[in-house]
Amino acid sequence: MITKLRSWGNSQGICISKDMLKSLEWTNGESVEVFTDKDRIIIKRLEPKKSRKNIKELFSGYEGEFRAEEIDWGKPEGKEVW
Template identity: 45%
Template sequence: MATSIAKWGNGQGIRIPKGVLERLNWKSGQKVELIVDNDELKIRAVQKKRKSIQDLFEEYEEKYQCQEIDWGDPVGKEIW
């Protein structure tokens, strides 16, 4: 599939056809990585970073109740 390089602000860009984006399951605004390998340009999706504790619990609506957990007696050289 051929496409062209076009001026985009102070840089230049390549439009990726909708069919290609759908096949790769890429969305608008998704982060990608550009890799130059010899005379080829490769584009791949940036792997999602692990979610923070805030991200994991952002939709949690119940009230959090802190509780102490008994991990048992120390074993080895732990200091409690």
């Protein structure tokens, strides 16, 4: 694909064809990293951030025994609110 730099506000931009994005399986709104390497501009798709798991997801499949117990952490040492 050959394209030209075009003005885009105070910057310059290029258009990437729909076919090229489709071949990469990239979709509108995805985050990318753009960096240079000598005389090249490299555009790399960022891996989506994994969401934090909740307690049920963390322990799914756990077959051990669970027994709730209280832990004595000692007296407050600073300005903790208990």
